[in-house]
Amino acid sequence: MDQPLPVSLSLEPSPQYEILKEALQKEGEEGKRSACVPPNDKAVLTVRIKPSEIAEVNISVSAAVDQASQPGCGDGQTLPPQRRDALIKPIKVEAEGFLRENSWSKYICSKDFETGEDSLETWQLTLPSVLVKGSARGWVTAVGDLLALTLENLGNLIRMPYGCGEQNMINFAPNIFILRYLDTTKQNTPQTRTKLLTFMKTGYRRELLYRRHDGSYSAFGNVDDSGSTWLTAFVLKSFQQARQYIQVDTDQLKETTDWLLRLQGTQDGCFESVGKLINKQMQGGINSGNEVSLTAYVMAALLEAETPKNDTIVSRAALCLTNDTSTHPYALATKAYALALASHPNATSLLQKLLSQAAVTKNAMYWNLPKDNSRAVSLETAGYAILALMTHDPKTNEEKARKIVKWITAQRNGQGGFYSTQDTVVALQALATYEGHLHQETLNVKAVVTANNFTHTFTITDNNKLLEQYQSLPTLPTTVSINMTGQGCVVLQAVQRYNIPEPEPSDAFTLTVNTITTPDKQCTTKRITACAAYRLPDQKSNMAVIEVDLISGYIPEKQDLKQMLKLDPNIKRYEVDGSKIHFYMDELLVEDTCVNFRVIRQVDVEDVKPGTVIVYDYYQPEFSISKRYTLPPPEECR
Incomplete structure (x- = not known):
């Protein structure tokens, strides 16, 4: 304004912080300030606070035109009528030190109790002897759908940044699986659809930043020396599948497809590995002498991108896979899935070889990989195994797949994802495929969670199965026990986070x-x-x-x-x-x-x-x- 303005400002008290008293201040006026704001100018007013909890702390401030707060401000001028405004802004208050998370998840089906194939569990939430004071927190959640945790945490599935061409795809690809699944099972709502499409559109626009001039994609776009075979296939299948939901440039898709097809060998049908492998294991042990897992990935990507099964590209790639004798579980799983998508007769024998190597317990199936493979590779192997089983014969393979689903669910982090980008994408695609094939029986479950000085009953039905029900744990450390009655399958999870003042040593x-x-x-x-x-x-x-x-x-x-x-x-x-x-x-x-x-x-x-x-x-x-x-x-x- 063209005249001075007397303004009073008030920082609202909150249990989340203490407003510190300044010298000469009267009791009860700790959060109050005033200023005569000069014409066309600003005034900076400082209030010191001390946060009292680790959280997103809301700061609430109100301001008003108030002549009484600044007598003499604008004397002799007509002041505007009293006006008031307020603002609420969060500030993040974090514990010092290093964040650590432990999570326990279980996919429980009532019929498995009836047959004796599963049993209830007890989880020990323990804390280290030395931790940052006040940093320990824990909670339990319950949902009636394998994808509900993911839906709740879209955009934040892994505790890692999204700054390269592959990592950004975690903001894009899972939305396709979830949207397709919700449409198939008639669970979609306008709000959920809008949320998923928003993430998909944002992910699509961002991914184009990593597109190179020749139509390929790489981790850092034109900064890299070459496009990446693997990432280009990943982007191609995802963009092709997204076309039914968002606008995708089909001319650019054709350029991407043509670039990829130029890498296929005319004799052996294998796809050449081009571009920097930012993951040296290529999620399963690919090295310069073995391009079979990569070929299986590209073949599956092309088939998922609606390439006809009888296309020459597909039959050539199948030749590459069937000529390979590798028995590494990851290679078997990727080959089995690609050949199952192509309805190839060899898919059955590859699946049998893969299943013969599995570790099987009463309520889980998984693969113990060589120690130089990461946990992410084990998870991807399990994900591809589910995709192969459900593509090959969903009805016959449902029980085997359910055991793998239980193991995968137990690996989930507190945000609904897993270890890093690609293992999370593969696992979520597998869970969506499995859940989409299930016979949707009536869900009506009461899950009782008991801990120290705490008991809570979650009621999960068809009406709230996608809702993440949440209860914080009042004390840590604690023992969490679960029990359930009713009919159907639910996912229960306990999460514990705390900070340690000094980190563990590293060999790497x-x-x-x-x-x-x-x-x-x-x-x-x-x-x-x-x-x-x-x-x-x-x-x-x-x-x-x-x-x-x-x-x-x-x-x-x-x-x-x-x-x-x-x-x-x-x-x-x-x-x-x-x-x-x-x-x-x-x-x-x-x-x-x-x-x-x-x-x-x-x-x-x-x-x-x-x-x-x-x-x-x-x-x-x-x-x-x-x-x-x-x-x-x-x-x-x-």
Whole structure:
């Protein structure tokens, strides 16, 4: 406005924080401030608070035009009538140290109790002897559908960033399986459909950023030397399947298909592996001498993308698969699924070989892989096994598939996903396929969860089967017991999260973190240097991420981040997400890869806790190392 304005401001009290009293302030006025705001200008008013819980803390502020708050402000002028406004904004309050999560999940069917094929369980939620005070929290959830947890947490299925062409697909592909399943089972609602389509459209637009000029796709788009056979096939099948739901450029799809088909050998029918394998295991042990699993993946992708079964491309790829003698469970599972999609007679014998290698218990079926394979590979093997069984003969194979589904469900994290990108996508496709083939019997279950000083009964019916019912656990550590009555299948999950002050050691990586003051007039600039290297005998990791969590109140100098991409070709990309900066490396080697950038203090925060740096292998997240760091004192440059 063109005149001064007397404004009173009030920060509303909350059990989530304490409003700190300033000197000379009267009791009861801790959250109140006022200002005479000059014409066409602003006033900054500071209220100190101390959060009292680890959560998204809502800050509620109201402001009003109030002559009484600033006598003499705008004297002699006609003030506007009293106006009032309010604003609620969340701030994230996190525990210091390093977040850890444990989860226990069980897919329970009443008929398995009747036949004695399954039994109820007890879960021990224990805590380490040393943890960050106040950081432990736990809860239990119940749903009546295998995909409900995923539906509830879309956009946040794994605790990893989505900054490359493959990782972004987790925001895209699962929506297709879920939407198709909900349509088939007539469970869709306008709200759910809108949510799924929004994620799909956003994922589609973002994925086009990784499209190369020749129609192929790679982890970092045109920054890479070549498109990736595997990622291009993944994108092609996903875009083709999404066409019934969203607008997809068909000319671009044809270019992508043509690029892929040029890689097929005319003699052996195998597809050539082109482009950097950001996952050196290619989720199942592909190396330069074995392209069969890749061919199985591409063949399945083409068939899922509605390529006719009698097409020459399909019959050539089938020749490659049938000539292969590999008996690795992952190879068997991918080959069995691809050949089942093509209705090939060899699918039956491959499935029998795969099932003969399975570990079978009373209520689970899974595959113990060689120790150099990650947990993600075991999960993918199980996912492809379900897809092969349900494609080959769903009615006959339902019981076998259910045992694998139970094992897969037990691997779920607290967000509804699994370990990393591709294993989550394969597992969710398998669960959607399995659930879509089931005979939908009436669901009416009462699941009773008992813990220390806590009992809760979840009622799950056809009307609320997609709703994630949630109850927090009042005390930790605790023992959680489950019981159920009624008819149908439900998924119960307990999740426990806590922070530890010091991380566990790592055999896979080394990490050093150094900080210095970079003098400036305001004394607000520091520099962080973090260097990581790989230690294992194979001398290079998969794609790796260095995640720097900044100390509260600091922001990165963007120019330094951009400069790093020019100076080190191994650092492919960075992303800033709140206080976290993620740096993506093609791989980490035995020599150090370093990130080095300035940070600037933007907000004064008292009693700041140390920041953290975490390095991990994207495809084997169990390979990680973490360190705490502090910054030199603010006044050092004076």
